[in-house]
Amino acid sequence: MTVTNTGATPARIRLAYTLPAGLSDAGTGGCAPAGGGEHRCGEWASAPGARFSTLLRVRVDGDAWKRMPLSGSVRVTATAPGAPGVVSDDEGFAVLFPPGPPVPGIRLAADAVSFDISGGSSGLEVRLGNTGRVDAEGRVEVALPAGVTVPTPPSGCTTVSPARTRCALGTLAAGRTARLRLPVTATPEAQRQAPLAGAVLGQLDPRSGPTRQVQMSFRITSAAALATPVASPPAPTGSQGVLAAEAPAVSDGGGGGSVRRTAILLIVISTLLVVFALALATTSLRRRMTAPVAGPSAAPTE
Template identity: 80%
Template structure:
């Protein structure tokens, strides 16, 4: 009687079970992919609703672009100041050339700023271009946006020999919005300064001046020069500071975008007096609000010793929190210090700690003043005054924006993906994760079953041909 190998049937069952488990695992995986595909774009849809499209109208139907600030009540000039090439940027953006706005003559009734010419840099022929990885998506720019920076009104020693001095204030404007915008400018001058005939600008009272508007393309950057006149006795009122404000309006924007920045009026040491020198360094606040303090040097260039004194005048919001020995507050904005005897030909140096409120830092750059005095034992006292600049990194910082979450590969959830507000997106993601986990376990089970079956087949010797039945 022939011998039947029962192990053969067992191997056949094992071989049938392996494809069945693998098929079941693959089926569950394929079923989980649509759920995962619908769960992952949910966060993208939320981000899209958070940042409206630049081309989508947001304002009321039929509303035109306003041509003046809602708070402006005075006359608005019909022309804008003449534009000029902006100064080079400290960190120019890669891949584009510097915009060069067209200079507009002030006699034209409606000057416009031409769109900037941008172009990609020509790659070097000897170096093959490198294809970087795709950058993370950034939120779209708002329809209306504007940024302004200012220089200072810096006077030279010639100021002390003239009844008044005409200086220029450079203002640089950048259209940071996604659409063409109409940009208007206004500036406020402190006491002792008046407008010296800037084309396209008119006085509105109280040191306020308003200018006409430019039509600016997205990304356009240009400068204008404001002419101001500094009176011969303005130094008696130091420190002096002013401010510049710009407003941008664009179609589709919910309202105008504004930005402002201050500027300082810097006087040289004077009025000139022989036998005394004075110098003060710039005060700068870092992003955390700390500063290295104010360094002042009073020199005795005369032939006799003299008692030295220093008085520091700071703008609103800037103070000396802890006066060093020999110094004492002389008011809300003043600190007086005694330097003792300053020998002839020597210079005394003093460093004062300085702090500023967040509001004062946002108004920077500001201006402070220093008065130095030498009192010799015989003779008249000698005095000098000068102003110094106060800057703050907070005035240049932009609001922090959370970087977008990196896109995960297929089958992996992106870290930091926000959940859908109604809870369906979170449930879908949990279901997808559960199905993927079950599918993975089934695949592992199938592989383990196949391995066990293969080991059994290798462990059992192959069966010979069945014996023929005996007659």
């Protein structure tokens, strides 16, 4: 985890983070539990532009995979001398698990979900494979975090709850893989909290033999979590922008003076180069015009 003072003044920064059920702190220095999975760390001074990084040590319970999807969050707050109020920033993190537990005869895969800057996504693609020797009825259940939903389940799918969608895939022949694509939407708040985690449970009921089941988690990312510009006055708060500056940077009154100066300098340099090139060409031409003309050479003798 990295915190950067993007403001123009020194600041006092505090850090806190929340772990989901199934995870516990494994001894992060300077941090103490505050109940409900929340941990609070000490305060430190940060100069303008300074960057602070630390590693949060986390222990994962042996049965945490049964509770997926799991996501946590990290929050920072800052105050600056002479600046009213407190600015803050937060960001989520996803706890991901590979497909498991290992079960012969079934294969499950799910792609990450990514929201673009407009808030749209290409959806979630899930693949359930029957790697056994007999046909089996396939079923997939998708679990999503708060604020992320499947607005219009496709044919064969039903909404179990706002966070869960169940889909019947029909009969999967031995060696066949079924593909399922679900539309996914997210609230602006959920997108700002990204990355988050979702989960998929795949199940096969063969004509003979026990039911096979495997589950995994997948990442949910969003461009909105990285798109907010650096905080500056008069914005006292903001998500994904870290610190507010106490005063605007000194300018030359127009806001674009440095750009104009650079443009003028480039024009002057270009003009000088052209003049220099013309002078060289003129000098070379004069030398050729004033040089004596050489007479004809004698014919070679045999």
